[in-house]
Amino acid sequence: MVPESYYVALSAILFCMGVLGVLIRRDPLVIFMSIEVMLNAANLALVAFGQRHGTTEGQALVFFVMCVAAAEVAVGLAIIVAIFRQRRRLSVDELSSLRG
């Protein structure tokens, strides 16, 4: 059995790659995918911690994270499509109309 700390380390690396994706990419779709990578890294850590503590509760929490992620992706993609309809361009740097 691989120790849980290996899984937590992998989860930290994946999470940081997700952060990097959010910071360096301009396409909102790719930013969304990076957020999914971050959520998955958190899920991995949750399951590893649950295994370490000998409870199933970590897995129940992962289940809820997946539900929230599904809702978030649906609403987020709808917002992106709505923005695209108005602007015909997709770049997060240009979406500054809320700025005063």
Add this chain to the structure above:
Amino acid sequence: MSYVTFFLLAALAIGSAAGLLLRRNPIHGALFLVINLGTIAALFLTMRAEFLAAVQVIVYAGAIAVLFVFAIMVLIPGKEETGPDPLRSQRLLSIPVVAVFLALVSVVVGSATLAGGAKPPVPGGADAVGRILFTDYLFPFEVTSVLLLAAIVGVMALTKRRA
């Protein structure tokens, strides 16, 4: 044997995340994301979380990845992220920032004592997870259904074309 499996899956997960970061075409990114989600499901399997592995494949690799590909097909503006980057210096700055962040996280994770001896593996089948979902976590489970309903209504309100 289990170490070999773990490191193979870890390399695949990190490699596919790097592919998502580096490829300019969002459809390639979506395919790398599918690989990444699949390896996470396999990692769940190696931790005996069979139910979560199945849910991961169905929800993420099934529903969410299809949603992404669908959105890319609707929006496809040919090539993304071409042309000069007006914020290039800020973007380059994000690499050391993330490196510092990773160092911080590894310090925290490294100092956290994952104490306690090896416990017997937790059962992760639909039996165990379902039991806890429908007893201790019944209320959050029901709230989740309201959340999904709100998401459905919100998506319909957002994407409906106004006449």
